[in-house]
Amino acid sequence: MEKLSPLQIERLKYQPKLPSSLAEGINGLEMVEGSATQSVRDQEQIQELFKNTYGKPVVTFKHSTMSKEAGVRNVGVILSGGQAPGGHNVIAGLYDALKQANSANKLYGFLGGPSGIIDGKYVEFDDKFIDAYRNTGGFDIIGSGRTKLETEEQFEKSLAVCKKLNISAVVIIGGDDSNTNAALLAEWFVKHNAGIQVIGCPKTIDGDLKNDQIEISFGFDTATKTYAELIGNIERDANSAKKYWHFVKIMGRSASHVALEAALQTQPNITLISEEVEEKKMSLESIINYMCDIIVKRADMGKNFGIAVIPEGLIEFIPEMKSMIANLNDIMASLENDSAFVNATTIRDKFDIVENRLEDNNAKVYASLPVLIKGQLLADRDPHGNVQVSKIETEKLLIEMISTRLEELKSQGEFIGKFNAQSHFFGYEGRCAFPSNFDADYCYSLGFNAFALISFGLTGYLSSVRNLTAPASEWVAGGIPLTMMMNMEKRHGEMKPVIQKALVKLDGPVFKQLEDNREDWAMNDRYLFPGAIQYFGPSCVCDVTTCTLQLERAKQLVNA
């Protein structure tokens, strides 16, 4: 028999909570329809592209006294993109609802992400299979993948596979891009009278798939709590040893929600937010100066230690870096066949060649960077020949530039302390943690609810569970038309219909919480130690969700 850890064994027994509307049974539901909807922007274009699925109403479910009889349905499910804690519970919830509706129903899992439905690679779930994955982290139940489901050919292949398995509904668990593709697939299936429904589920630890209808994507709760655990532990270490500045880079390429949430949970001395850097057009130098100012002032108080939290995507939000990287992407292609560059004997010769080719301002920016980073910018390019920004060690870039600046200040008598730094990057540590009780419950509800949407014949909807800061029994289950969240955006030079990505709002209540406190946190040590995620203890420890969700919900409720 497979060996399991004690926590694995105990978590398998956990029964996730459902909204009371769903808890009474899948066959005893009544659907309440709202009025017709519009997309957030570009209504005409979106309607034109989604002739069959545009404008549908928001729906909610309530318990009905009439129980209906359910026919037999086969459903397929896909995990798409990066892992997020709770994905297994979405599938478990979907499975339980489907089997509760009619024990003859079948659930198929497509293997390795969207490519599974295209290539017809799948498994059929049964009780034993599902039971081994309840309340566990990871996407290993069927694997995930990053294939984009968007071409006519892919749709046709998917249709053939579904027909073969007699599948009449597909559930796609993914982020904004995957759900955009779910909307396209839904529209295509209707247009081709395929008789196959498509339902999405909002997944991403990044927390950037949210809007007026979706309070939060799943996984954000668990991942941010895991990062906050580690940052809190490091804060305590820094405050005990009193000799290191810890620079902690946190996963999240485009939005800084994760860094912001982790910061609210731990109250570090410095938090950088990419959206603020972009909005205020901050230069690398001004960021260095901001950080040095805090380091110098703390040193004046005798405190040669601290914590800085840095979002992974930072450098792409610094206007001058963005410009330099774009310029670099262009010239690197031309340098591929440049014999002087290819045959350069030292890396410094390569730096010089690159500097000479870059436009003036960009060359200046490039020249100002530490050797390590200059090298990383030239190394490892992605398949499109672009700089792999995720491989740039931004935390080390900042440490090195700050060190240099502090040495200057020291020689001018303006810095009297010491600066020893440690760098950290947290990302993979949090994407597959055991889901928190919140994520376990939320995901199970999302999956269960997805089948409710299927059973009412809907397509092109996102499974929606709202009122999430209330106890689970009071959560509101329903569905949001995917087109309602869409607008037109330029992608690879073409205007495309996409679900709007939610960036950190500088006038929102979450960023405001940081803004109102960061001066205090910078100088005085207000470190909070969240500790490890707890699954069994007092509800005040185990069932509380993120600061982000609480602050945003509080504001929504005030405005409502």
Add this chain to the structure above:
Amino acid sequence: MEKLSPLQIERLKYQPKLPSSLAEGINGLEMVEGSATQSVRDQEQIQELFKNTYGKPVVTFKHSTMSKEAGVRNVGVILSGGQAPGGHNVIAGLYDALKQANSANKLYGFLGGPSGIIDGKYVEFDDKFIDAYRNTGGFDIIGSGRTKLETEEQFEKSLAVCKKLNISAVVIIGGDDSNTNAALLAEWFVKHNAGIQVIGCPKTIDGDLKNDQIEISFGFDTATKTYAELIGNIERDANSAKKYWHFVKIMGRSASHVALEAALQTQPNITLISEEVEEKKMSLESIINYMCDIIVKRADMGKNFGIAVIPEGLIEFIPEMKSMIANLNDIMASLENDSAFVNATTIRDKFDIVENRLEDNNAKVYASLPVLIKGQLLADRDPHGNVQVSKIETEKLLIEMISTRLEELKSQGEFIGKFNAQSHFFGYEGRCAFPSNFDADYCYSLGFNAFALISFGLTGYLSSVRNLTAPASEWVAGGIPLTMMMNMEKRHGEMKPVIQKALVKLDGPVFKQLEDNREDWAMNDRYLFPGAIQYFGPSCVCDVTTCTLQLERAKQLVNA
């Protein structure tokens, strides 16, 4: 009021468990003396150096029906060296016992480590002060430091400070070195009729302060569980995404207990153990080949992912690297004033100069290293001019050398897979976690017990709590003479009396557990997911200690 996290609030309420002998009250104890003891080796020399404190018996405590009255005592406590979870509970246990014995007793905490007792920097604890730190991680209650308490002048200053505060006993919470110094201080106080006792407490996450008398040092349990949580999460991620090899370096410079324990808890594909590398005189090349072999075989099975766990101190245990670094330390001093080296325009020129100076074999080893590591070996030297081995990114060294080797194998048609790697280093994340229930109980008992040793007038003893795999009520409290654990070792060219450091025993049950399973774990994915440390749940999750302690105790009990 200070803001606390929900877990902080709840953990402050936790009442740590005590051995039943101590739980009945500090004034109702009877001390049972064993027979006279010997040091582990070099008995004559150790006895000569510890004339007054050598040869004392092991003692244990049991509950007595007679309660005695206690006089008034002032005690001082010191935290020494790196943080370990539970240090605050040692102080809380000590405080509670001391106040229970006589409410007029006072406990002083020396600030910032051993320098606090030398410089007379201290605080006096009261209930409110102690209550804010119960069951929390970190050493921030009074701070820690690395000053070595070993010179005559330091002892004299310490004596003066103790006299001023009317302190008659000092408790030193530290690792092997700090406890060696505790033994020297105890001897010195007796020799000078100071009337001041010294008691040590076994602290270190490294797990290398253990022997026939000490089952484990505190902090090892919590730190290894924290690292295992993260490794397990990463394993789940690797097994979901199936596209990365994760190389995880784990804190622990000299012994590999931490890496070994973390590996037993998570069952990764590859685990390197420094002691094995040294014992088998493995070269860097043979380590690379061992790892490549597993990577290639897994790729043959279609698995281009995996996890490798690497102890922080690895490179110092590779004989050829050790030799090269020693040689490098020597020549770097001479290069400090070498104008060709100092004025070299490129780093490669520096590499060449170094290579020319190194002895042949060492030059070959140096030349074989990746540029990044060559640079790290020349950069940042410690105050003694030596390579700072902790700054060498061993995980990246291995990744780069393995990449190169795999490219060769690929060109020979012997590797058909892909190798994409991510590196991680876990250390600071675990040293200040909230102590597990085990460490919370163990530390509180060690501190409480330290006062019992004081109340019976002992000095030069290590606080000892044994039988640790049984429920806490059955733990055996007592004291071990520090000299019993000592032998003579060469330090900085001089023979010194020191407490033996415990390295991983290749013929011990813990390493054997790895050895018996690693071939299976390499190819088949036996990943275990321990998850976050739990404080409130079922006892099978919350109160289980490490594999290391369980395996070693089981063997001890069989042999007993």
